[in-house]
Amino acid sequence: MVPNWITQRAMMSPHRTALRFEGEAWTYEQLNEISQHYARKLATLGIERGSRIAIYAPSTSSIIHMMLACMQLQCEMVLLNLRLSPYELAYQIDDAKVDAILTDDTLCEKLPETTVAVYRFTAIESTAETSLQMDDTWDEQATMTIMYTSGTTGFPKGVRQTVGNHVAVATASLYNTGLRDDDAWLCTMPLFHISGFSMLVKCLVQGVRLDLYQKFDEAVVATELINGTVTHMSAVAVTLERLLTELEARDAVVSPKFQMILAGGGPVPESYLLRGFERGIQTAQTYGMTETSSQVATLSSKDALRKIGSAGQPLFFNHLRIDGAQKPGDVGEICVKSAQVTPGYIGRFAEHQSTTEGWLHTGDVGYLDDEGYLYVVDRRSDLIISGGENIYPAEIENVLAAHPAIKEVGVCGLDSDEWGQVPAAFIVAKNEAQCAELEAYCNERLAHYKVPKSFHIVKQLPRNGSNKLMRRYLKDLL
Known part of the structure; x- marks a missing residue:
């Protein structure tokens, strides 16, 4: 059991x-009162302890109030x-078999x-509110969040993250960054992503402030950092x-009070790190995923230039190994x-084991150098970031x-100068005339960022002796 973060804080x-959002601010005492207020309202609607609840909302103070209410009820x-x-x-709502949707x-109108x-x-x-007593403790093994991440089968997987998982992240982060009285996290990451939600958890557990924004605006963020x-x-x-680019346009450097940017979601180009140093920004590259509830390895700012391209060393309480590696530099699958x-x-994936003998096989390929620093060679061989x-x-x-x-x-x-990468589709067609409809077809069934930015009609796709598609050779068809 662990203490109820909200009431304890x-x-x-x-x-x-x-919390601060759009000119308003809330103390921890106020958030506790608000969370209990909404928890009692949810109870009136029939939402009980342990219910599985979908939340569909932008990153505003309202979604945090609802999330905290669900935490008070120990909902999934x-x-x-x-x-x-x-x-x-529709797939995720059906797959998760949720009891209700809060939106x-x-x-x-965007819900199916x-x-x-x-x-x-x-x-x-x-x-109206229903009388309800909040629990002082939470079950460490209880599922708190479920976030969907696409699997290599093409079907998204609902990943469980427990109370204990989130506590472990907040604790490991604390050992990595330390804690100061004036600490405050600027959050422009969506709260439905593990990167955004983990920031909320860190602030609750560590007792620091979260400055929340609905979206990333470089002008606003630059001003905050300056x-x-x-x-x-x-x-x-x-x-x-x-x-x-915004800081350079202003010819500005950030305040010495600003400590660091944690950079994830793929490698950070060396040129970005160098430009950041010129603007007073320390950038710490990280490695993690939805299955690890956030970062498990981070490159410290002091090593940012000495270990260019590295995702750093494992955070405290985390262990990394390279499957099959015999010595530093051997490339293999990253295991956590x-x-x-x-x-x-x-x-759909409830029977799928997340670990083998305690190790998560990430599917990512990388190596450890002779000092134990992780280098990610490929974020899963076919993954597009x-x-x-x-x-x-x-x-x-x-x-x-x-x-x-x-x-x-x-x-x-x-490759894309703006996005790093964009998806492209290579098609062996039955009827080329109908292929003009493909973009509209994808727009109806996929998130916009997943829709291929180009469609290429080809005579055949590259395959190996077992007739398995070799995606790494698709570019050669251009």
């Missing part, structure tokens, strides 16, 4: 500012990605048709580059053993293969 730091929260199509949302009023009860935030607000109003933030390469690793999946979003070719292929004009299809990533 309110007791320890009642008057400390916990299925966090739905706002960028998904109705087709994809921001502005997004109701469903028999599941849907409660708008305004409707919840107007609901003024020194925050100490930490997370970014992906594409947002880091936009921030650096940690209290952060998911205990398993739900729905576009603007920090993971895109699995098999998921796109699974959609396109159902189109009547397509005989065979293969998808890979092509």
Whole structure:
């Protein structure tokens, strides 16, 4: 058992500012009161302890209030990605077998048709409260969040993250970054992503402030960093580059109060690191995934230039090994053993084991150098990383293969100056005339960032002796 983070933090730091959003601020005492207020309203609607609840809302103070209410009820929260199509949302809602959906009023029309009860935030607000006693402790093994990540089969997997997983992340992060009284995290990452949600958890457990924004705006973020109003933030390469360009346009450096940017979602170009140093920014490259509930390895700022290209060393309480490696530099699959690793999946993949003898086999390829620093060679051999979003070719292929004009299809990533990579589809067609409809077809079934940016009609796809598609050779067809 672990203490109820919300009530414990309110007791320890009642008057400390916990959250700021669009000019408003809430203390930890206020967040505790608000969370209990909404938990009692949810109870009136029939949501009980342990219910599985989908949440579909943008990153505002309202979603945090609802998340905290669900935590008070010890619900399992299925966090739905706002960028998904109705087709994809329907799959996740059905696969998770949720008991109810909580949604921001502005997004109701984007939800697919469903028999599941849907409660708008305004409707919840107007609901009467049911008398309810909040628990002082939570079960460490209980599932707190479920986030979907695409699998190599093309079907998204619902990854379970427990109370204990999130505590382990917050603790490991604390050992890595330390803690100061004036610490504050700037969050522009979506709260439905593990990167955004883990920031919320760190702030609750560590008792520091979260400055929340609905989206990344380089002008706003640059001003925050120059003024020194925050100490930490997370970014992906594409947002880091936009921030650096903004600072360079202003010929500005950030405040010495700002400590670091944690950069994930793929490698950060060396040029970005060098440009960041010129603007007073320390960048720490990280490695992690939904299955590890956030980062498991981080490159310290002091090693940023000495170990260019590395994702750093494992955080405290985390262990990394390279499967089959005999010596430093041997390339193989990256394996992780940690209290952060998911205990398993739900729905279609509920019977799929997340670990083998305690080790998570990530599917990523990399190596450890002679000092134990991790280098990621490939984020899964076929994975496309576009603007920090993971895109699995098999998921796109699974959609396109159902189109009547397509005989065979293969998808890979092509380099993009703006996004790092974008997906491209290579098609052996049954009827080339109908292939003009493919973009519209994908737009109906895939999130916008997953829709191929180009479609190429080819005579045949590259395959090996076992007739297995070799995606790495698709680019050669251009």
